[in-house]
Amino acid sequence: MMNVLASFATTGYSLTPLPAFNDNYIWLLEYAGHALVVDPGEAEPVIHALQQRNLVLSAILITHHHGDHTGGINKLLLHAPDAVVYGPASENIPSRNVAVKQDETLRIAALNLTCKVLDIPGHTAGHVGYYSIPDGCPPLLFCGDTLFSMGCGRLFEGTPAQMVSSLGKLTSLPPATLICCAHEYTLSNARWALTVEPENPALLARYDQALQQRADHLPTVPTSLQTELATNPFLRTREPDVVHAATAYAKTPLATPVDVFACLREWKNQA
Secondary structure: OHHHHHHHHHHOEEEEEEEEOOOEEEEEEEEOOEEEEEOOOOOHHHHHHHHHHOOEEEEEEOOOOOHHHHOOHHHHHHHOOOOEEEEEOOOOOOOOOEEEOOOOEEEEHHHOEEEEEEEOOOOOOOOEEEEEOOOOOOOEEEEEOOEEOOEEOOOOOOOHHHHHHHHHHHHOOOOOOEEEEOEOOHHHHHHHHHHHOOOOHHHHHHHHHHHHHHHOOOOOOOEEHHHHHHHOHHHOOOOHHHHHHHHHHHOOOOOOHHHHHHHHHHHHHHO
């Protein structure tokens, strides 16, 4: 994972997960002296990084309205008043300049970057993601709390059907897409995922890798979509082993992938 991040240096871009709170990440993408950040729940880690690297903050991308993703916006704007705040059209986002929705394309000229907006409700009703392919880099998906490494967000405002549809949008992206999620939940998610698929070799390998990363005080993200398709139960609701495990947990037949997902989500909630 860290090699993936280091490889950005040859492109002129740099991607950094800035730790915040207990387990949040604020993503910082920099290019040619400019930066964007994603979901700054706190301002201080961002301000420190901007000052340390002598960067101008040009854009703030917000995926959803929860305070641990928006709480630092107004303080950041005191530091960088010209930064443009992008956020979902149907949610209340502090100091938002540009309201975004499905299939809109954002051009952030200072970073030579184009982002496509994806509506991905479920965790919240108006949650969005931002998909981009910086020149020379792997595709990037800033997905907030919709998709995690070996997990997905809780359904605070949406339905299982909505989340399954949202995850379906994400799984249609290129397998090499880097999943830039907003929390360090990998180890706890992996332990639960192993109760669903205890003999999945890709999952076992990913768990061992994540254990080493955390022992080395390294983030476990970004992960890749390819890795998630092989290890994340919430993306594997048609796989026989996952269906069998969910059915055994539910103690009743599960007729559709949405039923399987709903069972998995409730199972994870109780874990």
